Amino acid sequence: MAQTIHKYDAVVVGAGGAGMRCSLQLAKAGLRVAVLSKVFPTRSHTVAAQGGIGASLGNMDEDNWHYHFYDTVKGSDWLGDQDAIEFMCREAPKVVYELEHMGMPFDRNPDGTIYQRPFGGHSANYGEKPVPRACAAADRTGHAMLHTLYQNNVRNKTQFFVEWMALDLIRDSEGDCVGVTALEMETGEVAIFHAKCVLLATGGAGRIFAASTNAFINTGDGLGMAARAGIPLEDMEFWQFHPTGVHNAGVLLTEGCRGEGAILRNKNGERFMERYAPKLKDLAPRDFISRCMDQEIKEGRGCGPNGDYIQLDLTHLGGETIMKRLPSVHEIGKNFANVDVIKEPIPVVPTIHYQMGGIPTNIHGQVVVPKNGNPNTIVNGLYAIGEASCVSVHGANRLGTNSLLDLLVFGRAAGNHLVETALGSKAHKSLPADAADYSLSRVAVLDNSSGGEYPQDVANDLRKTMQLHAGVFRTQASMDEGVEKVIAIDERAKHLSLKDKSKVFNTARIEALEVANLMEAAKATMVSAAARKESRGAHTVDDYGDTPEHPLGRNDQEWMKHSLWYSEGNRLDYKPVNLKPLTVESIPPVKRTF
Amino acid sequence: MLTDVQLSKLRWRCRRGFLENDLVLERLLKARGHAFTDVEHDQLCSLLALDDNDLWDIIAGRSSAFPEGTSDMVQTLRSTLTTH
Numbered sequence: 297m298a299q300t301i302h303k304y305d306a307v308v309v310g311a312g313g314a315g316m317r318c319s320l321q322l323a324k325a326g327l328r329v330a331v332l333s334k335v336f337p338t339r340s341h342t343v344a345a346q347g348g349i350g351a352s353l354g355n356m357d358e359d360n361w362h363y364h365f366y367d368t369v370k371g372s373d374w375l376g377d378q379d380a381i382e383f384m385c386r387e388a389p390k391v392v393y394e395l396e397h398m399g400m401p402f403d404r405n406p407d408g409t410i411y412q413r414p415f416g417g418h419s420a421n422y423g424e425k426p427v428p429r430a431c432a433a434a435d436r437t438g439h440a441m442l443h444t445l446y447q448n449n450v451r452n453k454t455q456f457f458v459e460w461m462a463l464d465l466i467r468d469s470e471g472d473c474v475g476v477t478a479l480e481m482e483t484g485e486v487a488i489f490h491a492k493c494v495l496l497a498t499g500g501a502g503r504i505f506a507a508s509t510n511a512f513i514n515t516g517d518g519l520g521m522a523a524r525a526g527i528p529l530e531d532m533e534f535w536q537f538h539p540t541g542v543h544n545a546g547v548l549l550t551e552g553c554r555g556e557g558a559i560l561r562n563k564n565g566e567r568f569m570e571r572y573a574p575k576l577k578d579l580a581p582r583d584f585i586s587r588c589m590d591q592e593i594k595e596g597r598g599c600g601p602n603g604d605y606i607q608l609d610l611t612h613l614g615g616e617t618i619m620k621r622l623p624s625v626h627e628i629g630k631n632f633a634n635v636d637v638i639k640e641p642i643p644v645v646p647t648i649h650y651q652m653g654g655i656p657t658n659i660h661g662q663v664v665v666p667k668n669g670n671p672n673t674i675v676n677g678l679y680a681i682g683e684a685s686c687v688s689v690h691g692a693n694r695l696g697t698n699s700l701l702d703l704l705v706f707g708r709a710a711g712n713h714l715v716e717t718a719l720g721s722k723a724h725k726s727l728p729a730d731a732a733d734y735s736l737s738r739v740a741v742l743d744n745s746s747g748g749e750y751p752q753d754v755a756n757d758l759r760k761t762m763q764l765h766a767g768v769f770r771t772q773a774s775m776d777e778g779v780e781k782v783i784a785i786d787e788r789a790k791h792l793s794l795k796d797k798s799k800v801f802n803t804a805r806i807e808a809l810e811v812a813n814l815m816e817a818a819k820a821t822m823v824s825a826a827a828r829k830e831s832r833g834a835h836t837v838d839d840y841g842d843t844p845e846h847p848l849g850r851n852d853q854e855w856m857k858h859s860l861w862y863s864e865g866n867r868l869d870y871k872p873v874n875l876k877p878l879t880v881e882s883i884p885p886v887k888r889t890f
Numbered sequence: 891m892l893t894d895v896q897l898s899k900l901r902w903r904c905r906r907g908f909l910e911n912d913l914v915l916e917r918l919l920k921a922r923g924h925a926f927t928d929v930e931h932d933q934l935c936s937l938l939a940l941d942d943n944d945l946w947d948i949i950a951g952r953s954s955a956f957p958e959g960t961s962d963m964v965q966t967l968r969s970t971l972t973t974h
Contacts, residue, residue, distance in 0.1 A: 335905055343907035343942050439943045459902070481902065512912045513905050547910055627950045628910065631971050801898040 299477075299732045300487040304330040304455070305719055307476055307491040309462040309518060311337035313345075313438065314682025314703035315497030316445035316454075318661075321711025323452035327720050330489060331449070332460045332478050334513055334806075338442045341499050341511045342703070345438030346550035346624065347415060348430030349395075349704065350697030351388035355409040356428035361385045363420055364429065366883055368698060371417045371581050372691025373833035374856060374885040375531065377874035380687045383659045384698075384705045391704040392431050400444045401433050413555045417581035417695040423890070426579050428555075430697040435550055435624050437700065461806055462517060463735040465494060465525040465678065466727065473677035474725045476521075477735040481806065484799025486739060488732050492722055493677045495661070495710060496522065497703075500651035500683040501817035503755075506763040508648040509541050509548040518684040520813025522655045523820065524734075527665055527675065528860035528869065530686040531653035532817065533825035534834045536694055537586040537768045541647025543605040545632040549625050549644060551696040554578045556621050558610045560589065561641065562597035573890035580890040583693040583834045586646035590768055600643060607641035614638075646768045650699060652690040652834065653820075655680035656860065659687065661710030666860065671871035677725070679714075681706045688858065691873075692833020742808050748793035751808040758785050758811075758818055766825050772839045775826035782822045783866070789815045820861040827868050830855040847887035856885070892926055900926075900934065907942040914949055918970045933963035 306322050308315045311333035322329045333340065352359040364385040369376055396402055396410065403411035412428040420427035433440035449456075459481040466475040466488070475490045501516025502508045519529055539560070540549040554560075560578055562568050572588045573580035580588075589606045592598060599607050610618055610625070615638040618626055629637040656664050658672060661681045667673035682703040689702055765778025792808045831840045831849025840849035860869040875882045892900070900923065904915035926934070936957040937945060947953035949967045956964050 335907070338941050339905075339907040341907050344909070436943055439941070443941075509909060511906060511908050512916075513907075545913070547913070623952075624946075627946075627952060631950060632910070632913075796894065798894070801895050801902065803898045803902050806902070 300485070301490050302330065302487060303490045303724065304328045305491065306493050306495065306714060307332065307489045308495045308497055309476060310340070310497035310499060310682070310684070311456065312340035312497060312499055312682060312703070313342035313441055313445065313700060314707040315495070316442070316449055317704050317707030318495055318497060318681055318711045319454045320445060320449050320452060321708055322714060323449060323454040325715040325720070327715070330455045330457055332457045332462050332489070334459065334461050336458055337446050337456060340442060341514055342438045342442050344511060344548070345700050346435040347552045347555070348413060348432035348437050348697045349392055349700040350415065350418060350429050350695065351392040351431055351701065352385070352429060353389055353392065353410060353412060353431065355405060356412045357420060359420060359427050359429060361388065362880065363422065363427065364388065364418070365877070366422050367418050368689065368695055369883040370423070370888060371693055371695040373693055373850065373888055374691065374852070375534070375688070375832060375858070375873055376691030377688050378877040378882055379874050380659050380689045382877040382880060384689050384701060387705045388701055391701070391708060395441065395444060395704065398444050398448050401440055403432055403434060413552060414579060415555050415696040416551050416576070416579045416585065418697070419576070423575065426576060430555065432552070435552055435622055441700065461809065462521060463738070463809065465521050466731045467525055468725055468728050471675065472725060473675060474727055475731065477732050479739070479806070479809070481801055484802055484805070486732055486735050488727065490724060490727055492719055492724055493679060493714060495679040495681060496655060496684050497682050497707070498684045501814060502648055502651065504759060504762050504814050504818040504821065505648040506759040507541065507546050509538055509546055510648070515810040515813050516817035517810065517813045518655065518680065519820070520816040522663070522680070523816040523863040526862070526864065527655060527663060528862045529653060529820040530656040530858050530860055531688060531824070532820035532861055533828050533859060534652035534692050535648055535766070535821065536582055536650040536652060536834050537646035538649035539582055539585040539589055539646050540608055540644040541649070542628060542632045543643035543645050546647050547628050547632045548647070548649065549608060549628060549642070550622070551582070553608065553610060553622060553625055556617065557613055558608055560585070561607045561609050562592045563599045563603065564597060568592055568597070576890045581693055581695060583836070584890060586768055587836055589646055605643040605645050608644045609641040610637045611639060611641065650694055651683055652686070652692065652694055654684050654686040657685045657687050659709060660713035661685070661706050662713070666869060666871060679710045681710050692835060738809070738812070739805070742792065742794055742805055743797055745791070745793040748791035749788055750795070751792050751804065751811045754785060754789050754792065755811050755814060758782070758814060761785060762818055762821065766821055770825065770835070770837045772826070772837060775822065778822045779826045782818055786815050786819060816863055819863070819866060823866060823868065824859040824861050828855060828859065852885050892931055896931060897923060900931065903935070903938045911942055911946055911949070914967060914971050917973070918967060921970070930963060933960040936960050937963060937967070
């Protein structure tokens with residue numbers, strides 16, 4: 297059967313903050329834009345972002361973009377590309393003010409300026425003291441942002457395809473991207489979206505881990521699509537653990553808690569972060585705090601009957617402040633931990649939160665791959681933005697508030713780049729004759745399956761394996777073992793079986809297609825992690841500890857480079873980190889202390 | 891009893907933007923999904939059409955601005971939430 301073909305100037309896959317910021321830029325320029333989304337746009341995972349958008353507005357205290365730049369480079373543990381970081385930090389105030397003018401309801405100071413709160417890792421005067429840099433809408437910044445962007449997109453005639461799952465990229469014989477295939481859940485049919493460019497904005501793959509703050513929709517669909525199309529995934533060994541996931545639930549307590557003054561305490565009631573980070577204390581970056589918490593637990597100072605969690609204490613903030621500034625934290629405490637945070641501390645543990653790696657791009661959002669000796673050769677017609685991408689501004693560890701900033705800055709930049717290159721006046725390249733064949737064959741394998749395992753059973757085994765072998769506590773032996781286990785699970789995932797073979801809203805079929813994407817993200821993570829023989833940022837390996845030659849286990853001589861994992865052959869390549877900013881002096885690597 | 895397609899759609903629309911809602915709705919579907927009446931189905935569909943934060947406010951008991959005729963399902967969701 298011939299597939300239905302939809303023709304657009306641009307197709308954006310994913311309707312979170314990055315996708316909708318980009319689609320808005322394109323639609324405002326008069327381009328025909330389709331946005332494909334598994335769920336209704338305002339139910340994308342961006343809605344979960346609570347804390348804020350980092351921008352050096354200087355509304356509360358002296359601040360400037362170069363302080364933000366320094367903090368981000370340092371936070372990345374010198375794996376971030378300094379050109380991209382400069383671009384992001386310079387653009388930050390602009391994207392915040394644009395959002396304000398679109399109607400985003402930011403919190404205000406009495407003088408009418410945007411209120412800003414402090415956040416972990418953000419400092420004034422190059423680490424001297426914490427600075428309020430996060431622009432927020434109470435603790436619902438992501439929610440407010442999605443609504444603002446969605447309404448503006450509707451006004452500008454962006455075409456949304458809701459409850460559609462993108463399956464595969466369509467590349468022509470020259471390797472250019474000319475479209476994407478997608479499955480309409482309502483009918484179960486696969487269609488072709490023919491486009492001059494495709495933008496992947498599918499978010500992260502946080503559901504490869506058992507303990508995760510991520511919503512169930514975060515299955516790394518864009519990563520799977522890219523990997524299957526021969527595009528490498530960059531720096532996938534770097535996953536951020538949020539220090540304050542609710543023990544035994546995973547639900548996130550925003551870093552805004554610590555911004556407002558909450559304190560982490562061990563079983564002795566000690567504010568232990570004073571020992572590890574005398575200057576920033578509880579506002580040190582997330583990876584650093586997560587490791588300190590892990591250290592406290594390992595050394596027997598964890599709380600509870602099993603000594604396996606830390607207490608987050610907000611009681612001294614008072615009920616009025618908590619209910620005004622952090623109302624959702626109060627709710628979460630009550631409903632997922634049986635704790636009233638006004639009266640008692642809440643048990644927390646480091647929990648998987650954010651994927652620093654992703655599809656490699658330049659600062660315009662264009663996907664780049666190594667080719668003919670150039671590590672950053674552009675793939676025509678393909679862009680990636682937001683958590684699905686690796687530009688790389690977060691390097692080995694992301695600072696809080698830089699994720700919303702990333703998706704605004706690079707979503708907008710990708711849109712601007714396409715408008716500036718006159719996308720509208722370009723012709724569509726021809727579709728290959730077999731444009732949908734690969735996707736149809738993948739679906740047919742599932743429809744004809746029998747005797748294999750169910751998708752959820754395999755996915756659950758994968759999550760347990762990743763948690764055990766690529767969690768906050770990593771050893772070389774455990775990661776090596778994890779590689780073998782993940783490869784074995786990958787074999788099982790090739791033979792999934794569906795009980796229900798119907799087409800209309802067959803969620804089992806959709807989940808099986810998601811498992812294929814989870815597998816690519818998990819293999820990339822496990823293989824890249826086991827290969828990196830050092831500790832850096834979120835990738836902390838017990839075997840590579842603090843030595844005079846390699847402070848905190850970081851080995852710049854051999855490992856200051858980006859990993860590139862290819863699905864075909866399960867192989868790795870590497871490319872250099874860009875230490876040269878666009879206009880200012882490079883921040884040279886030093887030992888990362890707080 | 892719901893048809894398979896009705897149940898599948900419901901399951902998909904219980905996939906939300908943040909984990910809190912995912913967890914509560916998963917608990918609910920696991921416990922009751924296969925036995926929903928048409929009335930319960932319709933009530934839940936009305937609630938699932940809300941934004942995540944609005945839905946969460948209702949489930950958490952912070953808001954009573956739920957769609958008309960859904961109070962029984964709201965109570966079910968609230969009791970599901972507090973059943974740890």
